[in-house]
Amino acid sequence: MLDRKLAIIVPYRGRPEHLARFVPHMAEYFQRDPNLSLHIVEQAGTGIFNRGKLKNVGYALARNASDYVCFHDIDYLPLAADYSWSPRPARLIWHGLTHGEDWHTFLAAVVLFDKPSFERINGFPNGYWGWGFEDAELGVRCDMAGIAWDKRDGTFESLPHAHQGIDPNGVPTKEALATQALFWQRRPGLKALMPQDGLSDLEFTSLPAAPLLLAGQPVPNFWHHIVDIGGPG
Ligand code: UDP
Ligand code: MN
Numbered sequence: 001m002l003d004r005k006l007a008i009i010v011p012y013r014g015r016p017e018h019l020a021r022f023v024p025h026m027a028e029y030f031q032r033d034p035n036l037s038l039h040i041v042e043q044a045g046t047g048i049f050n051r052g053k054l055k056n057v058g059y060a061l062a063r064n065a066s067d068y069v070c071f072h073d074i075d076y077l078p079l080a081a082d083y084s085w086s087p088r089p090a091r092l093i094w095h096g097l098t099h100g101e102d103w104h105t106f107l108a109a110v111v112l113f114d115k116p117s118f119e120r121i122n123g124f125p126n127g128y129w130g131w132g133f134e135d136a137e138l139g140v141r142c143d144m145a146g147i148a149w150d151k152r153d154g155t156f157e158s159l160p161h162a163h164q165g166i167d168p169n170g171v172p173t174k175e176a177l178a179t180q181a182l183f184w185q186r187r188p189g190l191k192a193l194m195p196q197d198g199l200s201d202l203e204f205t206s207l208p209a210a211p212l213l214l215a216g217q218p219v220p221n222f223w224h225h226i227v228d229i230g231g232p233g
Contacts, residue, residue, distance in 0.1 A: 005036075093154050212224050
């Protein structure tokens with residue numbers, strides 16, 4: 001059993017086949033641990049996806065009822081991973097990553113955060129609309145705040161899907177080029193931007209949380225939030 005209350009936060013939209021694998025897997029993996037809550041944070045509407053802002057929303061929704069959080073992509077299922085409390089951030093995934101990630105610098109996919117560290121960096125940036133680079137900025141935010149993070153080399157099963165950052169010809173998508181440009185544009189002034197952009201200026205509205213179901217029955221502490229986070233500009 002987890003020794004403190006963990007909230008797993010999953011940014012989500014439009015991947016029903018992954019949701020259908022993830023929810024039963026997590027219910028089974030954690031054996032309905034009473035110290036675990038799980039939050040699917042679904043972006044309402046059809047506008048461009050914003051993973052960083054959704055993760056901030058999940059944090060805002062879950063923070064009061066949890067001691068620490070884990071930001072979790074829906075397409076990685078834990079097989080052997082350590083979700084226990086950590087006083088500093090920790091990447092929980094290594095085995096099962098599929099895009100040639102760098103062991104030293106990759107801080108994404110499945111990342112644990114204690115609340116003080118996450119609040120010190122003011123959360124994720126809210127302004128990355130489209131695939132990628134909000135996690136690259138997360139890493140820089142940690143560096144700037146002097147927050148070191150751990151690597152726990154957990155093993156996960158990855159669920160396949162079409163890559164939204166690179167097209168079938170290996171060319172970066174328009175979305176990826178835009179978020180990459182934003183990352184480099186913000187980088188020199190990030191120290192000044194960080195306190196102004198993130199948890200501190202987060203705006204959203206949420207429908208009442210609905211329980212996630214398995215075989216028609218609610219899974220205790222598993223929640224589905226549909227949230228309106230607006231759009232770019
Ligand atoms: N995601 C989603 N719908 C989308 C895009 C992203 O639900 O249209 C969520 C989902 O949790 C996914 C995560 O954001 O696992 C990361 O996005 P993606 O899998 O596209 O990134 P990559 O595989 O390139 O890391
Ligand atoms: Mn993915």
